[in-house]
Amino acid sequence: MTTPNDFASPKEMSPRHANSSESLHNNHQLQQGAADQANNNNNIWKSTFMNQQQQQQQQQNSFAFTNPWSSNNADSTLSPPQQQQQSYNMDMDEDMLESFKRRKSSLVIPPSRAPAPNPFQYDQYNQYGPPQSQQQVPSQQQEINYSHQQQQQLYNAHQYGARLGPSMYQDFQRRQSMAASHLYPNGNGNNITNYSTRTINKNSSITPNTANPSMMAGPSYIPGGLSNDNSMVSPFRRLSAYPTTNIHTPATANLQPPYKQLRRTGEEQQQQQQPKPLIIPSMKVCKNRNDLNPITNPTPKFRRASLNSKTISPLLALTKNLITTYQLCSPDFTYKPSKNPKRVLTKPSEGKFNNGFDNVNSDYILYVNDVLGSEQNRKYLVLDILGQGTFGQVVKCQNLTTKEILAVKVIKSRSEYLNQSITEAKILELINNKIDPENKHHFLRMYDSFIHKNHLCLVFELLSNNLYELLKQNQFHGLSIQLIRIFTKQMLESLCVLKDSKLIHCDLKPENILLCSPDKPALKIIDFGSSCEETRTVYTYIQSRFYRAPEIILGIPYSTSIDMWSLGCIVAELFLGIPIFPGSSEYNQLTRIVDTLGYPPNWMIDMGKNSGKFLKRVIDEDDEDDEEGTTKVTKKFELKTLEEFNMDFPDAKEEPGKKYFKWNKLHDIIKNYRISKSIQNNPRAVEQEMANRECLNHFLEGILNINPLARWTPQQASMHPFVTQQPFTGEWYPPGSSVNMIHRQNTTNKQERKNDGVLENNFDAKLTVPSKNGEPVARNKSTSNEFNKLSIE
Numbered sequence: 134m135t136t137p138n139d140f141a142s143p144k145e146m147s148p149r150h151a152n153s154s155e156s157l158h159n160n161h162q163l164q165q166g167a168a169d170q171a172n173n174n175n176n177i178w179k180s181t182f183m184n185q186q187q188q189q190q191q192q193q194n195s196f197a198f199t200n201p202w203s204s205n206n207a208d209s210t211l212s213p214p215q216q217q218q219q220s221y222n223m224d225m226d227e228d229m230l231e232s233f234k235r236r237k238s239s240l241v242i243p244p245s246r247a248p249a250p251n252p253f254q255y256d257q258y259n260q261y262g263p264p265q266s267q268q269q270v271p272s273q274q275q276e277i278n279y280s281h282q283q284q285q286q287l288y289n290a291h292q293y294g295a296r297l298g299p300s301m302y303q304d305f306q307r308r309q310s311m312a313a314s315h316l317y318p319n320g321n322g323n324n325i326t327n328y329s330t331r332t333i334n335k336n337s338s339i340t341p342n343t344a345n346p347s348m349m350a351g352p353s354y355i356p357g358g359l360s361n362d363n364s365m366v367s368p369f370r371r372l373s374a375y376p377t378t379n380i381h382t383p384a385t386a387n388l389q390p391p392y393k394q395l396r397r398t399g400e401e402q403q404q405q406q407q408p409k410p411l412i413i414p415s416m417k418v419c420k421n422r423n424d425l426n427p428i429t430n431p432t433p434k435f436r437r438a439s440l441n442s443k444t445i446s447p448l449l450a451l452t453k454n455l456i457t458t459y460q461l462c463s464p465d466f467t468y469k470p471s472k473n474p475k476r477v478l479t480k481p482s483e484g485k486f487n488n489g490f491d492n493v494n495s496d497y498i499l500y501v502n503d504v505l506g507s508e509q510n511r512k513y514l515v516l517d518i519l520g521q522g523t524f525g526q527v528v529k530c531q532n533l534t535t536k537e538i539l540a541v542k543v544i545k546s547r548s549e550y551l552n553q554s555i556t557e558a559k560i561l562e563l564i565n566n567k568i569d570p571e572n573k574h575h576f577l578r579m580y581d582s583f584i585h586k587n588h589l590c591l592v593f594e595l596l597s598n599n600l601y602e603l604l605k606q607n608q609f610h611g612l613s614i615q616l617i618r619i620f621t622k623q624m625l626e627s628l629c630v631l632k633d634s635k636l637i638h639c640d641l642k643p644e645n646i647l648l649c650s651p652d653k654p655a656l657k658i659i660d661f662g663s664s665c666e667e668t669r670t671v672y673t674y675i676q677s678r679f680y681r682a683p684e685i686i687l688g689i690p691y692s693t694s695i696d697m698w699s700l701g702c703i704v705a706e707l708f709l710g711i712p713i714f715p716g717s718s719e720y721n722q723l724t725r726i727v728d729t730l731g732y733p734p735n736w737m738i739d740m741g742k743n744s745g746k747f748l749k750r751v752i753d754e755d756d757e758d759d760e761e762g763t764t765k766v767t768k769k770f771e772l773k774t775l776e777e778f779n780m781d782f783p784d785a786k787e788e789p790g791k792k793y794f795k796w797n798k799l800h801d802i803i804k805n806y807r808i809s810k811s812i813q814n815n816p817r818a819v820e821q822e823m824a825n826r827e828c829l830n831h832f833l834e835g836i837l838n839i840n841p842l843a844r845w846t847p848q849q850a851s852m853h854p855f856v857t858q859q860p861f862t863g864e865w866y867p868p869g870s871s872v873n874m875i876h877r878q879n880t881t882n883k884q885e886r887k888n889d890g891v892l893e894n895n896f897d898a899k900l901t902v903p904s905k906n907g908e909p910v911a912r913n914k915s916t917s918n919e920f921n922k923l924s925i926e
């Protein structure tokens with residue numbers, strides 16, 4: 134049979150025995166001194182001490198929690214006569230309990246109404262009860278052993294194991310150790326005593342109990358753990374265990390609760406002092422549902438406190454009225470909100486630059502309740518963080534004068550970010566004041582800008598979630614086509630205005646499109662930090678990768694049409710829930726685009742500064758002979774294989790990209806995307822959904838045209854049936870468009886790459902045709918003659 138010691142080390146079982154050899158030594162010393170004093174006879178003492186040691190050893194082996202005073206020390210001064218001692222200690226226990234209860238009430242610590250059942254019946258141990266006589270020791274020991282055997286059996290039989298498991302068992306033992314450490318806190322033998330046998334003088338020095346019970350009733354007695362001695366903490370508070378005795382208590386005049394109690398009559402007080410049976414929490418096996426009903430104990434008296442004599446529920450005392458509660462515990466306690474620790478919002482939060490105001494990334498270290506700005510009417514109280522980006526942090530603030538809640542973008546203090554952000558502020562100013570003064574075209578409003586501790590701060594209207602967060606909330610399942618249409622319409626309105634103003638946003642992505650409020654589908658475009666004028670396209674490394682246009686990847690001069698590409702990616706993502714081109718690198722990004730939409734036209738590859746990085750030139754014989762019968766040799770390009778790319782750029786360590794969609798072609802991805810469960814059983818709804826998808830697909834093909842010259846402008850896209858909700862017949866061309874192109878029917882993939890809807894390798898060419906995944910757009914016969922004369926205005 135295993136013993137409890139098999140489950141835990143002696144250290145865990147008893148700090149008194151195993152934790153501190155010094156403590157054990159002191160214990161012996163103390164007992165030795167006591168024996169000397171009593172018998173003044175070395176021989177007797179020796180035999181007694183050896184007896185005692187044996188007993189202790191036995192106890193230590195069987196169970197760690199034993200009362201050193203419970204064994205007969207053969208010294209009447211230390212161990213009072215059994216009868217006397219028992220009643221005395223019983224009195225003291227009750228006294229302790231009552232005092233403790235009152236003390237607890239004054240601390241506003243409600244006793245647990247239905248203590249958690251202790252699986253190991255810990256409370257039944259007489260640890261806090263009266264000391265046992267020598268005669269009782271074996272029986273107590275037996276009880277302990279028996280109980281532990283029971284625990285052991287229960288544990289082994291998995292009766293509790295399933296619910297408690299070894300970790301809970303260990304936790305129980307740890308708590309036992311904690312209790313023991315409260316019982317024997319100082320590790321010097323003087324304090325080694327039981328609660329029930331402790332007296333503490335006014336100076337809080339703890340001495341073993343003497344035989345005189347009257348000593349316990351005086352003002353000098355403070356029950357163990359609740360004395361002035363701070364080192365003594367009641368184990369009750371940790372274990373919610375009550376003494377097992379219920380003996381009449383002597384008055385403890387110095388421990389009256391501060392209220393109500395004072396108004397009680399003597400009779401009431403007497404009644405209160407009557408012995409009351411204590412319900413000892415015990416373990417019970419739940420056999421049916423009724424066993425789970427909570428046990429409600431009668432509300433004990435003195436459990437509520439307040440400074441103004443009003444009763445406060447424990448809940449309120451520990452929540453809303455916590456300050457009062459603290460004041461009740463310590464009259465010196467004062468509370469000032471200004472001294473509250475401020476929550477830091479910036480990560481990393483260690484000050485590195487700018488006199489410690491900035492972290493290693495040159496971000497200003499922001500705290501809740503910080504004030505940004507110093508001028509009158511331009512002070513902003515920091516409330517929370519809204520987002521973080523390349524340029525800095527965006528925080529929710531309150532204007533201290535107007536009380537308006539706003540968003541403040543605190544730009545990094547490095548000059549490159551500062552300069553670009555000045556451009557952002559200028560563009561926003563232009564948009565807000567000149568381009569969209571009436572706030573109709575879904576652009577973020579900027580209200581103010583100022584410098585705070587070397588950081589440019591831009592004050593914006595406060596918006597809600599961004600579209601990425603919206604998709605996330607929807608478990609990345611994509612939005613309904615109706616909602617996508619509403620969003621697309623608004624984004625196109627903004628892009629029309631930007632194109633007319635010859636401005637390029639350059640960083641359109643779901644994170645930069647924000648809902649105005651959480652409950653309406655109105656949105657606004659933010660983050661003009663990368664924006665530029667169409668005539669000043671200085672930067673070539675722009676746009677977030679997933680939304681990066683092919684002309685940027687290839688390194689071709691760009692225009693407002695890069696925003697249309699990003700829009701196409703965003704609309705597709707709103708439908709699919711995840712990015713349509715989630716490239717892990719530029720090479721991977723281009724690979725995904727080519728796989729889904731076909732190759733860029735030759736002129737783009739010829740022109741692209743970066744083309745050689747990703748593509749290889751292959752001289753191929755054309756499968757068609759010219760009129761004279763000679764084989765035409767045309768330039769062709771192919772994406773480098775992964776191996777070829779890694780060979781050319783060993784540092785890149787390019788790996789095969791993860792495949793997110795079963796299908797490759799855009800049309801197939803959209804068409805075969807899962808149908809919402811809500812309409813799966815409704816054929817008409819499914820039919821409507823498929824029709825909507827066809828329309829969405831056609832719309833996407835128009836704006837996700839690899840050729841920027843063939844890509845629809847926002848004005849053209851705004852007229853598409855997907856946006857206008859006009860009937861979609863399967864064909865649609867931007868009004869007034871004509872093209873002069875030679876189009877081959879039944880083009881193969883190889884052939885797609887040659888043409889891909891572009892007619893001339895001329896960047897300024899205006900003669901383009903919308904293509905469908907690089908495949909010819911099916912046209913009805915009646916228009917086939919005009920087909921070659923489409924031009925886009």
Ligand SMILES: Nc1ncnc2c1ncn2[C@@H]1O[C@H](COP(=O)(O)OP(=O)(O)OP(=O)(O)O)[C@@H](O)[C@H]1O
Pocket residue numbers: 519520521522523524525526527540542577593594595596597598599640644645647659660662
């Ligand atoms: N006016 C606003 N109201 C609410 N949240 C905002 C506001 N402006 C920005 N945010 C939040 O802060 C995030 C970052 O903002 P912003 O894109 O302007 O920073 P950035 O440093 O330019 O980021 P990026 O890395 O995209 O360049 C946004 O995605 C958004 O969630």
